[in-house]
Amino acid sequence: MTPRFAVVEILVADMARSLAFYRELGLALPASADAEPHVEHELPGGLKLAWDTEATVASFTPDFTPPTSRGRISLAFQLDTPAEVDELHDRLVGLGHKSELTPFDAFWGQRYAVVEDPDGNGIDLFATR
Template sequence: MGKPVLDAVAVSAHDIERAKVFYTLLGFDFEGEGAFVSEDHVEPVRDDGAPRLMIDSAALMEKLTGEAPRAPNHASFAMLCDSPADVDAHAAAIAAAGFTVLVAPWDAFWGQRYATVMDADGYRVDLFAPL
């Protein structure tokens, strides 16, 4: 039996266009070749070997699951940045675009520059880089 591989991370959004703005600020490309964009589901260009980011409309998820989606307050995913300065720059760009920075960039005791940001639907994304 083969080992399963992480293929995708999924979030839902009440406003797909607003979600695309947020995730574009983190470097995702929704316009390039290989991106999938529909009214209820979008996926940015996927780098070779990288997991997919899937964004489904909240309406579609409610139809599929029978209940309104709720963003988790205990789960997130993390984005490795090129440098500590990039962590700061991404957090600043997200704040300037009107999104929430939950935890401002700081030098964590485990040796990383770390920040936590939140998309418009409440999904948390950690930004980090080795110090």
């Protein structure tokens, strides 16, 4: 038996708010998913990104307490140009999301920024310079 990495799951307080954020990052998530307790989205290559509400996890996890500290995962989204990093960062911040790192030219050759999703997870935005 060989385990296969297949899914990245995100614990969310508000499904609709979280999915709206990820739609801004280009994921085609149907509006009907906003009211679901669990949502999966297949990415190119077969890896899945999934969201579970705190209530869903509490339904099968005894003594579940949602984390109160910042997020524990980070996802990275690649853009085509450095200007697109700046534009997407500014759009997300304009929608009320917190900027963790404003766009900058990183020493490793990327235009790079980090915005938090509604649950405090760091979302990296980058493009090769």
